[in-house]
Amino acid sequence: MSRLRALARLMKELEDQLVVCMRCGLCQAVCPLFAETGREADVARGKLALLDGLLKEILQNPGAVQDHLSRCLLCGSCAANCPSGVKVLDIFIKARAILAGYLGLSPWKKAVFRGLLAKPGTFNRILDWGARFQGIFIKPVDDLLGSSCARVMSPLLRDRHLKPLAAVPWHRQVGRVDTGPSRGGLKVAFFVGCLIDKLFPPVADATLRALRHHGVGVLAPPEQGCCGIPALAGGDPETFAALVRHSLGQFAGEPFDYLVTACATCAATIKKLWPVMTQDFAAADREKVAALAEKTLDISQFLVERLGLGPALPKPAAEPIDITYHDPCHLKKSLGVAAQPRALIRANPRYRLKEMAEADWCCGMGGSFNLQHYEISASIGRRKRDHILDSGCAVVASGCPACMLQLTDMLSQAGARVAVRHAVEIYAESLPPQVRSGRKEGT
Numbered sequence: 001m002s003r004l005r006a007l008a009r010l011m012k013e014l015e016d017q018l019v020v021c022m023r024c025g026l027c028q029a030v031c032p033l034f035a036e037t038g039r040e041a042d043v044a045r046g047k048l049a050l051l052d053g054l055l056k057e058i059l060q061n062p063g064a065v066q067d068h069l070s071r072c073l074l075c076g077s078c079a080a081n082c083p084s085g086v087k088v089l090d091i092f093i094k095a096r097a098i099l100a101g102y103l104g105l106s107p108w109k110k111a112v113f114r115g116l117l118a119k120p121g122t123f124n125r126i127l128d129w130g131a132r133f134q135g136i137f138i139k140p141v142d143d144l145l146g147s148s149c150a151r152v153m154s155p156l157l158r159d160r161h162l163k164p165l166a167a168v169p170w171h172r173q174v175g176r177v178d179t180g181p182s183r184g185g186l187k188v189a190f191f192v193g194c195l196i197d198k199l200f201p202p203v204a205d206a207t208l209r210a211l212r213h214h215g216v217g218v219l220a221p222p223e224q225g226c227c228g229i230p231a232l233a234g235g236d237p238e239t240f241a242a243l244v245r246h247s248l249g250q251f252a253g254e255p256f257d258y259l260v261t262a263c264a265t266c267a268a269t270i271k272k273l274w275p276v277m278t279q280d281f282a283a284a285d286r287e288k289v290a291a292l293a294e295k296t297l298d299i300s301q302f303l304v305e306r307l308g309l310g311p312a313l314p315k316p317a318a319e320p321i322d323i324t325y326h327d328p329c330h331l332k333k334s335l336g337v338a339a340q341p342r343a344l345i346r347a348n349p350r351y352r353l354k355e356m357a358e359a360d361w362c363c364g365m366g367g368s369f370n371l372q373h374y375e376i377s378a379s380i381g382r383r384k385r386d387h388i389l390d391s392g393c394a395v396v397a398s399g400c401p402a403c404m405l406q407l408t409d410m411l412s413q414a415g416a417r418v419a420v421r422h423a424v425e426i427y428a429e430s431l432p433p434q435v436r437s438g439r440k441e442g443t
Contacts, residue, residue: 018048018091020084020085020086021045021048021084021086022083022084023045023048024045024083024084025043025045026081026082026083027043027044027045027077027078027081027082027088028043028045029081030077030078030080030081031043031044031077031078032073032075032077032361032362032364032380033071033072033073033376033380035380036376036379036380037376041068041071042071042072043078044078044079044082044086044088046068047068047069047072047092048086048088048091063103065095065099066096066099066103069092069095069096069099070096070368070369070372070373071369071373071376072092072366072369073329073362073364073365073366073369073380074089074092074093074233074366074367074369075329075330075333075362075366076088076089076329076330076333076334077329077333077362079333080332080333080334089272089273089334090273090276093232093233093273093277096232096233096234096235097232097235097236097237099235100234100235100236101235105234105235105236109234109235109236113230113231113234113236113239114236114238114239117225117226117230117231117239117243118231118238118239118242118243120223120224120225120226120243120246121223123225123226124169124171127165127169127198128169128172130165131164131165131166131167131168131169131198134164134165136151137150137151137152137157138150138151138157138162138164139151141161141412142161142412142415144417144418144419145161145408145411145412145418145419145420146163146164146408147161147162147163147408147409147412148161148162148163148164149161149162156371158374159378159413160374160409161408161409161412161413162405162408162409163199163200163404163405163408164199165198165199166198166199166200166201168201169197169198169201170192170196170197170198170201170204170205171192171197171220171222171223171224172222173201174204174208174220174222175222176220176221176222177190177208177218177219177220178218178219178220179212179217179218180217181215181216181217182215182216182217185214185215185216185217186216186217186257186258186306186307187216187217187218187219187255187256187257188211188216188217188218188219188256188257188258188259188260188302189218189219189220189251189254189256189258189259189260189295190204190207190208190211190218190219190220190259190260190261191224191227191247191251191259191260191261191263191266191270191296192204192220192224192261192262192263193226193227193261193262193263193265193266193401194226194227195263195401195402195405196262196263196401197224199401199405200401200404200422202425203262203401203422203424203425204262205428206262206422206424206425206427206428207260207262207299207424207428208220209428209431210299210303210424210427210428210431211260213431213432214303214307214310216307217256219251219254219256221250221251223250224247224250225243225246225247225250226243227243227247227263227265227266227269227270228240228241228243228244228269228273228274229265229266229269229273229367230367230368231243232269232273232277233367233368234368237277240277241277241278241280241281244274244278244281244289245281245285247292248285248288248289248292251292252288252291252292256295257295258295258296258297258302258306259292259295259296259297260296260297260298260299260302261296261298261299262298262299262399262401262422262424263400263401263402264298264328264329264330264331264335264337264399264400264403265328265330265367265400265402267296267297267298267330267331267335268330268331268334268335269330270292270293270296271293271296271335272293272334272335274289274292274293275289275290275293298331298335298337298340298341298399299399299424300337300340300341300343300344300399300423300424301335301337301340303340303344303424303427304339304340304343304344305340309343309344309347309427314349315349316349316350318350320349320350320351320352321350321351321352321394321395322351322352322354322391322392322393322394322395323345323351323352323353323354323393323394323395323396323397323421323426324353324354324355324356324359324388324391324393324395324396324397325341325342325345325353325355325356325359325396325397325398325423326356326359326363326384326388326396326397326398326403326407327359327360327398327399328363328398328399328400328402328403329360329362330400331399331400332360333360337399338360341397341398341399341423342423344423344424344426344427345397345423345426345427347427347430348426348427348429348430349430350429350430351395351426354391354392354393355391356387356388356390356391356393356396357387357390357391358383358384358387359387361383361384361387362380362384363380363381363384363403363406363407363410364376364377364378364379364380364381364383364384364406365377365381365402365403365405365406367402370406377406378409378410381406381407381409381410382410384406384407384410385407385410385411385414385416388407388411388416388418389414389416389418393418394417394418394419395418395419395420395421395426396411396418396419396420396421397420397421397422397423397425397426398420398421398422398423399422399423399424401422404420404421404422407420408420
């Protein structure tokens with residue numbers, strides 16, 4: 001009964017939000033999917049028109065509606081440029097939840113979301129085993145990018161060049177981190193995120209190093225889970241709710257000033273989607289969610305706006321390395337954070353920032369979109385890759401580990417010798433060498 005009430009609430013919210021859309025079509029010009037396919041059904045206006053009769057459509061042809069909704073990157077380009085302020089991402093996520101509630105989750109989604117993702121301990125153990133045995137299935141391709149490909153043709157991996165799992169995830173490398181701030185300073189909770197923890201531990205190291213350099217106390221519990229966006233995008237609000245409650249248990253009772261993350265998607269999910277999609281929580285838990293959302297900042301935003309970067313190292317005698325920057329959709333379009341990561345890059349005198357064309361055009365990753373529609377995802381990604389190569393830079397930075405995966409795939413497949421880094425890694429390189437991230441501390 002509670003599930004039916006939740007679906008009814010989502011349907012009512014959906015109907016209330018749909019009336020705002022004027023069907024002006026301005027979303028066409030900024031939709032990366034429409035730029036590839038030219039199909040009206042792939043742009044926000046087309047999907048919103050479909051959803052306008054959702055109750056009738058899900059009774060007549062629910063599978064077709066679900067297919068249309070799955071063909072969306074959830075990049076937020078349409079919402080960021082909508083003159084009517086239509087909250088397109090909220091609408092699409094609620095619609096996916098309604099459809100999944102009506103149709104039920106597919107067996108593979110149940111296995112992944114409820115069998116693994118909703119259980120962080122089990123999820124970690126499975127991926128630990130995956131890291132040990134991944135060499136059976138994948139082989140190294142590019143030492144600069146750290147990419148690998150499938151040893152044999154695989155329907156899942158296909159032609160992808162992917163980042164292998166880290167031999168040891170970050171949470172096992174450092175254990176529990178709980179350090180106090182310098183006198184009168186700030187303390188932050190560090191939400192690591194799945195991709196950084198399991199694929200990009202150096203990004204977490206750089207984050208910790210930067211925070212310590214500025215005398216910031218850090219809390220990073222080792223039992224953290226996913227922010228919940230894969231389940232939410234997949235139409236599983238039940239797993240999403242379980243993961244939010246898990247995070248509340250990890251962070252809500254701890255004293256800190258801000259919650260920071262180096263994952264653009266995690267930051268946008270916690271700040272924007274947690275409050276919207278937890279309306280069925282008890283009042284006390286809704287207050288905790290609202291408090292965490294209010295405290296959440298991207299790491300570049302925290303370092304630049306709350307701390308200030310301080311004096312940089314002297315300019316080196318050698319010619320600086322040319323670096324360009326890709327704006328993650330969830331960082332710029334959802335959170336309005338674009339200048340701050342560039343400030344981190346400019347703080348390192350070893351690099352010279354050169355803007356690429358269409359720096360804020362979506363890279364095409366889109367999480368599960370990349371798994372379900374890889375050919376379209378890769379086509380969008382190649383457009384981004386070409387802009388990176390045209391910039392002539394030796395390094396491309398970003399603020400999102402999912403974007404870093406897509407950029408790695410596209411550049412590696414092209415044989416391009418361009419390194420992919422996180423903006424906070426570039427900044428951490430500029431810090432005095434005696435500041436170290438350390439291991440096994442706070443345990």
